Each structure stands twice: as structure tokens, then as C-alpha cells.
Amino acid sequence: MTNHWSDLQNTDCALIMGGNPAENHPISFRWLTKAKEKGGKIVSVDPRFTRTSSKADVYASLRSGTDIAFMGGMINYALENNLIHREYVAEYTNASFIVKKDFEFNDGLFSGYDEATRKYDKTKWAFETDEEGNPKKDKTLTHPRSVFQLMRKHFSRYDVDSVIAVTGTPKEDYLKVCETFCSTSKIGKSGTIMYAMGTTQHTVGTQNVRAFGIIQLLLGNIGLPGGGINAMRGESNVQGSTDFALLYHLLPGYVGTPTAIPEHATLEGYNTKETPSGGYWSNKPKFLVSMLKAWYGPNATKANEFGYQYLPKGNKNYSHINLFNAMYKGELEGAFLFGTNPVVGGPNAGKEKEALSNLKWMVAVDLWETETSAFWQEEAGSDPSKIDTEVFLLPAASSYEKEGSVSNSSRWMQYRWKAIDPKGESLADLEIIHMLVKNLKGLYKNESSAAAKPINALYWNFGEGHHPDIDLVAREINGYDLSTGKLLKGFGDLKDDGTTSSGNWIYSGFYPEEGKNRSKNRDNKDTGGGNFLNWAYAWPANRRILYNRASADPSGKPWSDKKAVIWWDESQKKWTGNDIPDFKPTVAPADPGGTNPFIMINGGVAGVYAPTLNDGPFPEHYEPFESPVKNSFSSQEINPAVVIIEGEFNLKGDSKKYPIVGTTYRVSEHWQSGSMTRNQEWLSELAGHMYIEMSEELAKEKGIKNKDKIIVSSARGDIKAYAMVTKRFKPHMMNGKKVHQVGMPWHFGYKGYATGDTANRLTPHIGDANTTIPEYKAFLCDIRRAD
Amino acid sequence: MVEINLNRRQFLKLSGATAATLAVVELGFNEKEVHAQTKELKIAKATVTPTICAFCGVGCGILVHTKDNTVVYTEGDPDSPVNEGTLCSKGTTIRQVFTSEKRLTKPLYRAPGSKKWEEKSWDWMYETIAKRTKETRDKTFIEKENGMFVNKTEAIASLGGAALDNEETYLLAKMMRGLGVVYLEHQARI
Ligand code: SF4
Numbered sequence: 013m014t015n016h017w018s019d020l021q022n023t024d025c026a027l028i029m030g031g032n033p034a035e036n037h038p039i040s041f042r043w044l045t046k047a048k049e050k051g052g053k054i055v056s057v058d059p060r061f062t063r064t065s066s067k068a069d070v071y072a073s074l075r076s077g078t079d080i081a082f083m084g085g086m087i088n089y090a091l092e093n094n095l096i097h098r099e100y101v102a103e104y105t106n107a108s109f110i111v112k113k114d115f116e117f118n119d120g121l122f123s124g125y126d127e128a129t130r131k132y133d134k135t136k137w138a139f140e141t142d143e144e145g146n147p148k149k150d151k152t153l154t155h156p157r158s159v160f161q162l163m164r165k166h167f168s169r170y171d172v173d174s175v176i177a178v179t180g181t182p183k184e185d186y187l188k189v190c191e192t193f194c195s196t197s198k199i200g201k202s203g204t205i206m207y208a209m210g211t212t213q214h215t216v217g218t219q220n221v222r223a224f225g226i227i228q229l230l231l232g233n234i235g236l237p238g239g240g241i242n243a244m245r246g247e248s249n250v251q252g253s254t255d256f257a258l259l260y261h262l263l264p265g266y267v268g269t270p271t272a273i274p275e276h277a278t279l280e281g282y283n284t285k286e287t288p289s290g291g292y293w294s295n296k297p298k299f300l301v302s303m304l305k306a307w308y309g310p311n312a313t314k315a316n317e318f319g320y321q322y323l324p325k326g327n328k329n330y331s332h333i334n335l336f337n338a339m340y341k342g343e344l345e346g347a348f349l350f351g352t353n354p355v356v357g358g359p360n361a362g363k364e365k366e367a368l369s370n371l372k373w374m375v376a377v378d379l380w381e382t383e384t385s386a387f388w389q390e391e392a393g394s395d396p397s398k399i400d401t402e403v404f405l406l407p408a409a410s411s412y413e414k415e416g417s418v419s420n421s422s423r424w425m426q427y428r429w430k431a432i433d434p435k436g437e438s439l440a441d442l443e444i445i446h447m448l449v450k451n452l453k454g455l456y457k458n459e460s461s462a463a464a465k466p467i468n469a470l471y472w473n474f475g476e477g478h479h480p481d482i483d484l485v486a487r488e489i490n491g492y493d494l495s496t497g498k499l500l501k502g503f504g505d506l507k508d509d510g511t512t513s514s515g516n517w518i519y520s521g522f523y524p525e526e527g528k529n530r531s532k533n534r535d536n537k538d539t540g541g542g543n544f545l546n547w548a549y550a551w552p553a554n555r556r557i558l559y560n561r562a563s564a565d566p567s568g569k570p571w572s573d574k575k576a577v578i579w580w581d582e583s584q585k586k587w588t589g590n591d592i593p594d595f596k597p598t599v600a601p602a603d604p605g606g607t608n609p610f611i612m613i614n615g616g617v618a619g620v621y622a623p624t625l626n627d628g629p630f631p632e633h634y635e636p637f638e639s640p641v642k643n644s645f646s647s648q649e650i651n652p653a654v655v656i657i658e659g660e661f662n663l664k665g666d667s668k669k670y671p672i673v674g675t676t677y678r679v680s681e682h683w684q685s686g687s688m689t690r691n692q693e694w695l696s697e698l699a700g701h702m703y704i705e706m707s708e709e710l711a712k713e714k715g716i717k718n719k720d721k722i723i724v725s726s727a728r729g730d731i732k733a734y735a736m737v738t739k740r741f742k743p744h745m746m747n748g749k750k751v752h753q754v755g756m757p758w759h760f761g762y763k764g765y766a767t768g769d770t771a772n773r774l775t776p777h778i779g780d781a782n783t784t785i786p787e788y789k790a791f792l793c794d795i796r797r798a799d
Numbered sequence: 800m801v802e803i804n805l806n807r808r809q810f811l812k813l814s815g816a817t818a819a820t821l822a823v824v825e826l827g828f829n830e831k832e833v834h835a836q837t838k839e840l841k842i843a844k845a846t847v848t849p850t851i852c853a854f855c856g857v858g859c860g861i862l863v864h865t866k867d868n869t870v871v872y873t874e875g876d877p878d879s880p881v882n883e884g885t886l887c888s889k890g891t892t893i894r895q896v897f898t899s900e901k902r903l904t905k906p907l908y909r910a911p912g913s914k915k916w917e918e919k920s921w922d923w924m925y926e927t928i929a930k931r932t933k934e935t936r937d938k939t940f941i942e943k944e945n946g947m948f949v950n951k952t953e954a955i956a957s958l959g960g961a962a963l964d965n966e967e968t969y970l971l972a973k974m975m976r977g978l979g980v981v982y983l984e985h986q987a988r989i
Contacts, residue, residue: 017857017881038887039857245856249968250961250987256968258960258985264972277947307973324951326981327944332988335956344982345935345954350971352959357989373931380901388909400911404928407903410896411853412863412870416964418851420858420881425965431848431863432870435897436904437921441967447921449974451929462942463979466950470977474970485966515969534849536880544880681888683854684986688962691902692895698888764901785988 014240014558015204016422016550018542021046022238022575025053025203027193030079030210030220030789034063035680037208037244037421041067047238055189057082058210059675060705060755061740070192072185075744075751076675077636077790078178080216081645083223084633085175086190088167090230095194097232101153103566104609105229105618107160108149110140115157115629117166120646122628130653137623145289147615159621163226166630169645178633178644180744180751197231200572202239208246210677213789215651218782219631226620226631234618235562235594235609236575237541245421246684248411252419255551256516260330263323264516267300270320272327279320283508291614297508298517305513306488309471314510322466331784333359333657333777340367340661349376350441351408355383355392356685356761359786361772362729363661365392373402377444379410382687383761383770391762408441409434416442416482417531419551425522425531426548446472446480483529489515490523499525502553522549530554540590541577554592559618561587561595561609568601627653627781636790637778638727640667640751653781662777665727670792672710673753674726676771682759690764702733702760702768704795707741710752714795721798724754724774726791731769732798754795758788842872849876852890853962857881859890870897936978956982 020026020043033040044054044067056068065071074082090096101107114136116123124136139147140157153160176186196203205224214220224241225234233239245251257264268286270276275285283297300320304312308319328334336354338344340363347368358364368374368387376385386392388399411418412431419425434440449472456464474480474488491500491514502521506512514520522530535546543556550556557563560577564570568580568587578589580601587593599606608616623629634651635643643649656662681699682689689695704724706716716722718737723730733756744751760768775788845864852859860879864872873894877884896902906924907916932955939954957975960968975983 037855037857039859039882039885039890042882042885247856247961247986248851248853248858249963249965250985251856252965253961253963253968253985254987256965257972258957258968258975258983259987260981260983263976264969272944272947272949274945274947307976321948322950322977324976324979324981325944325947325949326951326953327949330982330984332958332984335958335982335984338953338982339956343953344956345939346931347956347958348975350957350959350985351962352986354958354989357986359989372935373928375928378903379896380903381907390914396914397912401909402911402931403907403909404924405903405907405909405916406924407906411962411964412848412850412861412893413897414964416966418858418964420851421856422858422881424858424881426851426858426860428850428964429848431846431850432865432868432897435902437906438902438904439921441963442970445967445970445974447925448928448932449970449977451925452932452978455929455933461937461940462950463937463940463952466979467977470973480970482966485969489966489969515973519965534878536878538880542880547880683889688853688896689889691899692892693899694892694895695888783988 013242013421013423014234015237015242016424016556017043018544019237019557020044020204021050021542022202023047023052023204024201024238025055025193025196026206027055027057027203028064028068028206029057031206031208031244032058032062032064032677033206033244034067036246036678038680040244053192055192057189059753070188072181072189073742073744074179074181075746076673076753077214077639078633079211079214079220080223080631081170081175081178081633082181083227084167084170084631085172085186086193087223087227087230088170089190090194090197090227091164091167093194095197096230097197097199099565100232100562101160101230102151103607104562105620106147106615107153107158107163107620108151109147109159109621110150110155111157111159111162111621112138112140113157114138115162120632120634120643120648121652125652130655132626132628132653134623137629163620163630174644177747180746194231196233200574202236202575203231203233204239204242206242206244208244210789212785213787215637215654215778215780215787216631216634217780217785218625219627222622222625223631229618229620232571235557235559235577237557237563237577238575240557243421248420249418251421251423252425255419255518260326263300264303265299265518267296267303270323270325272325276325279317282320288614291616292612293614295506298506301508301510302491302506302512302514302517305494305510306491306515307471308469309473311469311471312510318510319469322469329784331779333779333784333786336364336367337657337661337777339370342370344370345372347371347374349374349384351378353382353384353685353687355387356770356772357758359772359775359788360662360728360777361770363777369394369399369401371401373404375404375406377406377408377441378687379408379438380687380691381405381763382685383763386763406444407436407438408444409438413438414440414442423550424548425519425551427529427532440479442482443479446474447478486523486529488513489519491515491520499523518551521553522551543591545592555594556591559594559609560591561593566601566607625782627651637776637787638665638670638792640671640673640792641746641749651781654778657777663727664776665792667792670726670794672793672795673751674724674774674791674793675753675755675789676758676775677755678759679757682757684759686759686761686764690759690766693765696765700766702757703736704733704754704756705736705738705741706754706795707743707752708737708739709743710754711735711737714797716795716797722795723798724756724793724795726774726793728776729773731771731773733769754793845871852886853893853896854889859886861886861890861893870894932978940979951979951981953981955980959985961986
């Protein structure tokens with residue numbers, strides 16, 4: 013989230029799309045209720061009339077997978093009706109930049125496309141630059157090749173009638189959404205967009221979010237209280253685990269993983285290639301070297317490039333789908349699973365279960381026996397005698413049987429104290445990881461093989477006992493000034509010469525001095541604006557609203573007193589206000605860079621045009637991998653830049669055989685793959701059955717009554733469940749064609765108290781063009797009565 | 800009730816930076832008065848510890864009441880500016896994460912081709928897992944590719960971790976990179 017939960021009370025309009033906070037982030041909704049009490053509006057856009065929709069002022073439905081058409085239409089509406097914050101757009105975004113003549117867009121394809129590799133040559137989308145390499149600008153926004161004019165042209169195709177013919181949204185609802193949300197372009201108003209997996213889990217997921225970014229910049233809503241783009245995180249620490257880089261392509265603090273390309277062969281080469289000339293990322297070498305010092309300690313020296321060579325360097329996309337494809341093909345021998353259950357939660361889950369039996373060994377660390385750790389059992393439909401996988405199931409302690417911090421969706425790092433000893437023989441993951449490393453280090457201790465070197469070099473100094481000293485871990489994350497041994501005050505002090513360490517630079521500063529772990533802060537006095545600066549710690553630097561410099565005009569005055577966050581105080585010669593400035597506090601508006609609020613980005617302005625993405629600098633509508641209709645925006649049916657895995661691993665359904673759009677979602681009582689909640693008595697009783705939600709119209713066509721047992725089938729598999737016939741779904745009418753949609757929770761499996769068939773047996777193995785996030789939210793299926 | 804809550808809250812606020820676990824009786828409250836005022840006898844004399852909900856990313860504060868080595872009660876933390884004492888159905892029932900009979904309490908091992916779990920000791924588990932990891936790693940380790948150091952194994956994967964604490968995710972990321980694991984993924988992708 014750019015903003016945070018309690019800041020939602022400051023919004024004039026919350027557009028909630030691709031998420032259902034009333035049900036899935038219930039307590040967040042109390043802040044929206046407060047906003048409503050102050051006159052704010054809630055707009056809900058969802059294929060299904062959800063509990064969030066029932067609390068909304070405006071609701072519009074859309075067919076799953078048509079978000080870009082929907083948002084593209086809103087961008088066009090804002091531009092055509094001049095409902096934009098023009099000065100903000102001209103000063104704080106790249107709308108004024110001039111794009112080279114090479115940029116083109118024809119029939120769904122941007123220039124530079126290579127059909128054979130399904131890749132774009134992104135240099136075709138570059139900006140025109142002056143002698144110093146800075147982009148040329150036209151702040152009047154009238155140059156025909158300015159981003160602004162190209163954007164206007166691109167989205168002019170998204171007129172209301174073309175949009176609703178694709179999304180199936182009733183026209184009056186659509187116009188009401190556009191009008192309500194675009195009213196936040198007025199000075200003194202702010203609007204927020206809240207989204208979750210309904211936005212990201214598509215082959216165009218990244219561009220869905222981009223479309224949100226564009227409209228928010230056009231309306232001048234980024235950096236303001238009650239504004240921003242707010243991804244609602246589904247797990248208590250999925251924010252933190254991402255910050256700490258449990259992802260193949262990242263190192264802690266969003267530093268890109270070095271890969272096996274010649275430019276990354278040395279630390280210097282990596283730094284040269286990956287460090288931009290301007291913006292805060294120009295400090296990247298300091299972050300990386302300080303992390304290497306934390307990881308390899310005294311074994312990281314100037315002479316050995318601070319241990320850079322020890323880092324693994326991959327040469328391909330190792331993301332979830334590809335990981336399981338490799339496992340399916342027998343390329344993997346072993347796997348560690350920490351509290352994860354892909355046999356329920358992974359896409360095309362039946363195939364992921366099959367893949368597991370190709371492992372030689374699996375280590376599962378969990379509170380429960382899950383469908384995944386038990387994949388070899390008869391109950392799972394397996395023949396144990398034919399499965400040779402060794403499984404090590406390690407009992408883990410729950411969240412309050414140990415201590416440590418978690419980072420919520422607001423980036424607030426909050427501490428959990430230990431309430432009780434771990435149940436039975438279970439242990440904290442911290443101890444399990446520590447002991448695994450100690451045992452491995454023990455085995456390699458006397459070896460000098462190639463494989464031994466990196467593990468021997470790994471600095472592991474968290475105390476002598478079985479249980480590591482968590483305080484030492486926390487300090488290592490924050491980092492030290494290695495010449496004095498003192499804790500670092502913040503990431504501003506990091507160096508690239510090996511004299512500082514920090515395990516994760518974005519967190520540096522949460523533990524600035526002895527006895528002061530700021531994630532433990534519990535002063536809940538509102539320090540202004542609902543920012544609660546002394547409760548917990550928000551990375552980076554305890555900032556609560558990112559890009560808050562943009563809440564003030566170029567001269568440093570808040571655009572409106574009603575929406576003030578920080579401002580330039582001429583008498584003190586610094587930025588001041590209700591939040592920690594997301595800006596160098598002493599850089600005056602008149603100083604060089606003083607009007608560039610987006611300090612992370614080279615150039616200091618936000619991108620309504622993104623020439624760095626794999627699938628184009630502007631969002632463009634494509635149909636999902638499986639769609640009931642042809643793409644009416646171009647002759648490109650699906651995102652031309654997605655990678656398609658052919659064969660058994662990823663069967664594709666045809667709309668003749670599977671005419672219904674399917675989607676998945678969560679319910680309040682269950683969580684993710686259900687292992688944490690289906691193993692509890694009360695929650696199991698509250699939501700005990702797997703069901704498929706459908707419209708009355710579809711039920712009638714199929715002769716299905718409420719609570720009938722039905723079968724849902726897709727190209728990947730069949731599942732059984734109860735029918736839930738509701739008014740919450742309505743068929744979508746598109747160009748006179750009726751398309752039905754069904755939806756289902758994805759929490760169920762065969763273990764626990766509440767059991768049911770697994771929705772993900774139906775979903776495909778296809779991912780987004782940038783992130784490879786699977787397209788869970790729009791697939792084709794059919795339904796029939798089970799008897 | 801209100802009075803008890805206020806006192807407890809003041810205590811938690813004051814002690815926030817240090818250990819926040821303390822039995823209510825140790826706070827110098829008049830025990831009799833506490834008994835008289837509280838209808839929920841089961842939480843009198845209980846130890847109260849603040850935690851953060853284990854489920855969604857809202858991050859609600861929860862107070863865990865423990866007594867006689869079990870969890871007797873949980874409630875929303877009234878001091879948290881995130882939830883101000885309120886919780887949803889999942890946060891409310893978090894006590895059962897401890898009390899559920901389905902919890903694993905012993906390390907379990909499944910041998911190749913076997914139909915059942917066997918109980919094993921932690922030491923045996925650590926040693927055997929380390930051995931398997933080393934065997935696979937040594938066999939598949941790639942030190943160099945096209946003349947450059949790549950120090951990786953493409954035969955071991957690591958999955959999951961979104962429910963771990965920050966300190967744990969940090970150690971896990973460090974461990975896996977140290978092993979040369981490139982198939983490193985978790986729930987942020989799915
Ligand atoms: S109580 Fe509910 S809303 Fe709050 S963090 Fe837990 S799951 Fe999320």
C-alpha cells in the first residue's frame with residue numbers, strides 16, 4: 013500500500029476493484045465506514061455483487077478478465093471530460109516527455125514485437141533525449157509525440173460503448189462509476205484504489221495495476237491522504253516475506269538478483285548495468301554491498317568483491333509455474349516447504365500434486381498435516397507403494413508461540429510477543445532454519461569443494477544455542493557501522509566500501525540504537541492525519557504515506573489544506589508536517605530536484621508511460637488465456653508477451669465445450685488453502701462446505717436447484733460441490749451475446765474438519781507477462797448436475 | 800471490566816519497548832477486586848500478551864490470555880490503531896490455532912513407498928535432511944557457466960514463507976541463497 017489502513021478514513025472516494033475487503037480484509041472496512049460517515053463514497057466493481065458491493069454507494073459488474081477495458085474507458089472519460097489535475101500531471105508525471113518516432117501501436121501490438129520469441133524490443137519505446145541524456149519535455153502537453161497525446165490517442169479507442177461491449181457492464185452503472193471516481197480530480201478531494209488478487213491474477217495482471225496507476229496520476233491522487241494505490245495483502249506477512257525476497261528474482265529490499273549474464277559476472281559489472289544515474293536507486297551498490305557484508309560477514313572483503321561471486325546466478329524464469337513444470341518433468345530432487353499448500357493453492361493443482369511424486373525428498377514445515385505433505389496417501393487418491401518420495405514433516409510453532417515482527421499491508425512492522433511455549437514438540441521456524449543451517453555447515457565444515465565454498469562462507473552468528481538469538485537477527489537486518497560496531501541510524505548511512513552492513517536496506521533504521529527496536533513501539537496517540545507515527549515502524553524511514561511530496565504543489569504548499577501531509581517551512585528551511593517527508597527534508601522547492609516527488613525514480617516523476625514492462629508501455633485489453641469471446645479491441649486474442657507452456661502440463665479449454673467463465677475467491681471464515689482454518693472447529697462449522705455460486709438464470713438453463721450436488725469441469729479436471737444459486741451473479745450481455753459466470757471459494761481440500769473439493773483443480777498454468785502470477789481469476793468451465 | 804482493561808492497557812503502553820508479558824496479578828492489582836469485577840473468571844490471573852493476527856494483511860492487534868500452559872482467551876487489542884479492539888471471525892477464533900487437536904506435535908517421517916508416518920526425533924530429522932540436501936546439492940551443484948561463477952543448484956526448490964516472521968524470512972532467504980537455490984518462491988506469486 014502507498015498509504016495505510018487508518019488513512020482510508022481520509023478518502024472522498026474508494027474504488028474497490030479486484031478485491032472484497034468487507035469479507036476478506038474485514039477490519040479494514042471500519043476505516044471505510046468512517047470515510048463514509050464523513051461523506052466519502054465507496055465504489056465497488058466486481059463480477060459478483062459481494063459484501064463490499066452491498067456497502068457501496070455505486071456498484072458495477074464486469075466480466076472477469078476485462079479490467080483494462082474498464083479502466084481504459086475511465087482513463088478516456090477523464091481525459092475527454094477534462095477531469096484531470098492538469099498541473100500535477102504536467103509537473104509530477106512523465107506525461108510531458110517526448111517519445112521517439114519508433115513508438116507505434118497497431119492492432120493490439122506495440123512496435124518492436126518479435127512473434128517467434130513473443131518478446132518486445134523495448135528500445136522502440138524510448139524517450140527523446142537532449143545532449144545530457146535527459147528526456148525532452150513539453151509541459152504544455154500538446155506535442156503530438158508527448159506521452160500525454162499518445163496516451164490520449166491510445167485510450168480514445170476505449171469509448172464507453174466499446175468498453176461495455178467487452179465488460180458486459182450496464183451503461184448507466186459504468187458512467188456512474190466514472191463520474192463518481194473522476195470527481196476526485198478536484199483540488200481538495202482525494203480518491204483511493206483498493207485491489208487484491210482479482211486484479212493481479214490475470215495474464216495482464218501487471219497492466220491492470222498500471223491502469224490504476226495511470227488514472228490515479230491523472231486525477232492527482234498519489235501522495236495524498238485518502239489517496240494512493242492500495243494492494244490489500246492476503247497474508248499476515250506476505251508484505252515482509254516479499255520485502256525479504258523469498259522470490260527468485262529478488263534480493264532483500266527489491267535489489268534485483270544477479271543472473272548468469274556476462275554483465276553480471278562481476279560486482280562492478282552488476283553495479284554498472286543495474287544502477288540508474290539518478291533517483292534513489294542510484295545508491296543501489298550501497299544496498300547490495302551492505303547486504304553482502306551481512307550475509308558473508310568477515311568473508312566478504314574488497315578483494316573477493318564482498319562475496320558477490322557466492323550468490324547463485326540463474327539463467328531463466330524460476331517462478332511458481334515453471335518450478336512445478338520442472339518438478340513435473342523430474343528435474344527437481346528436493347523441496348523445502350514452509351507453511352504452504354500448493355496441492356490446494358497452486359494453479360492446476362492436480363498437476364502440481366502429480367509433480368510432487370517426482371521428488372526424491374520433501375521437507376514440509378507446518379502446523380498441520382496438509383494436502384501437500386500428505387500427497388502420497390490413499391486419501392489423496394495416490395498409491396503410496398508407487399511413490400518413492402521421502403517426506404519430512406516438521407511441526408512448527410504458531411504465531412504467538414514465538415516472538416518476532418510482521419509487516420502488514422500498510423508496511424507497518426509490528427511486533428508479536430511470545431504468549432506461550434510452542435505446542436508439543438513444535439518449534440519456531442526461526443529455530444528450524446537455524447538448526448538446518450548449523451547441520452549443513454557441520455557437514456561441509458572440512459570440505460573445500462565448489463559446493464562447500466558458498467555455504468562455508470555464509471556468516472551465521474546468532475548464538476550458540478539451538479534457538480537463535482532473535483535480537484541478533486533483528487540487528488543484522490537493521491545493520492551496523494562496522495568501523496564502530498554501532499547500530500545504523502538508517503539507510504542514509506549505508507556505504508558501498510564494506511564499512512557498513514544491512515541485511516535489508518529498506519528496514520535499516522527500525523533498530524537505530526541499543527534497546528530501541530521500533531517495531532515494538534506501542535504509543536497509539538494519533539500524531540496527526542491518522543498516521544500514528546509512534547505505533548510500530550513503517551518502512552521506509554517510518555513513512556506512512558509514500559510520495560507525500562506530491563501532496564504539495566511545486567512551490568511546496570499543500571494543494572489544499574484539507575489534504576495537507578507535508579509542506580515546505582521557509583522559516584525552518586525544511587519540509588515538515590504530519591508524516592516523515594518522502595523527500596530529502598532540506599531540499600527546497602526551488603533547489604535542483606525540489607519539484608520531483610518520486611524520488612526513487614530516475615528523473616523524479618511518476619510514469620504514466622512505462623517503457624520498461626514486457627508487454628507494452630500502455631495497458632491494452634487482451635482476452636484471458638481462456639475466453640468465451642473474441643477480442644474486439646484487436647486481432648491479438650491474448651497478451652502477446654505471455655509465455656505459453658504447451659502439452660499435458662497446461663491443457664487449454666475451448667469455449668464451445670466450456671462456455672462459462674469461472675473465477676475463485678475467499679470467504680471470511682477461511683484463509684488461503686484453508687489449512688489454518690479448516691483445522692479449527694469453529695471456523696469449520698461456520699463455513700463447512702465447498703460450493704459454486706451461480707446466477708438464477710444459469711441455474712434455470714441447467715436445471716439446477718439451490719444445494720444440488722453439481723460437477724464443474726474444465727480442461728484440467730472435474731470437481732464436485734453444492735450449487736449456490738444467487739442473485740449476486742448475473743449473466744453478462746456483450747454485443748447481444750449472453751455469457752454466464754460462476755465463482756467458487758478456493759479454500760477446500762480433503763484434510764481438516766471442513767473438507768471439500770479443490771477449486772484449483774480447474775485453473776490453468778498460465779502466468780502474467782511480467783510477474784508470471786497465475787491466471788486464477790478467469791478461466792473456462794462448464795457445470796452439470798451430479799446425479 | 801473497563802477498569803481492568805484500562806490498567807492493563809496502560810501497562811502495555813508503558814512497557815511496550817521492553818517485554819510486554821506479565822501476569823495481571825503481578826501488576827499490583829487488588830486480586831479480590833479483580834475477581835469481583837470480572838465476570839470472566841477464566842481470564843483472571845491469566846497472563847496477557849500482545850500479538851498480531853496470523854491471518855490477513857490488515858495486521859490487527861490481539862491480546863492472548865494464557866494460564867496453566869494453555870490459551871484461555873483471545874480478544875482484539877483495544878490499543879491497536881489498526882483495529883481498536885475489533886476482530887473478524889478468524890482473528891476471534893485464533894485461540895484454536897493452539898487448542899486444535901489437529902496440531903502436529905511431533906516430527907513425522909514417511910519412508911519411500913510407505914503408507915504411514917513414523918515419529919522421529921528432531922535430531923534425526925535435522926541430520927537426515929541435511930544429508931539429503933547435501934547429496935542432492937553436491938550432485939547437482941554448478942559452480943561455473945560460460946566461464947562465470949553461478950554457484951547454484953537447480954535441483955532443490957524452496958516454497959512458502961508468507962506466514963513467517965520477518966526475522967525468519969530473512970534467515971530463510973539467506974539460507975537458501977547460501978545453498979545456491981534458484982527455485983525460490985512463495986505466496987506473493989500465487
Ligand atoms: S482479525 Fe481479521 S481483519 Fe484483522 S488481521 Fe486478522 S484476519 Fe485480518
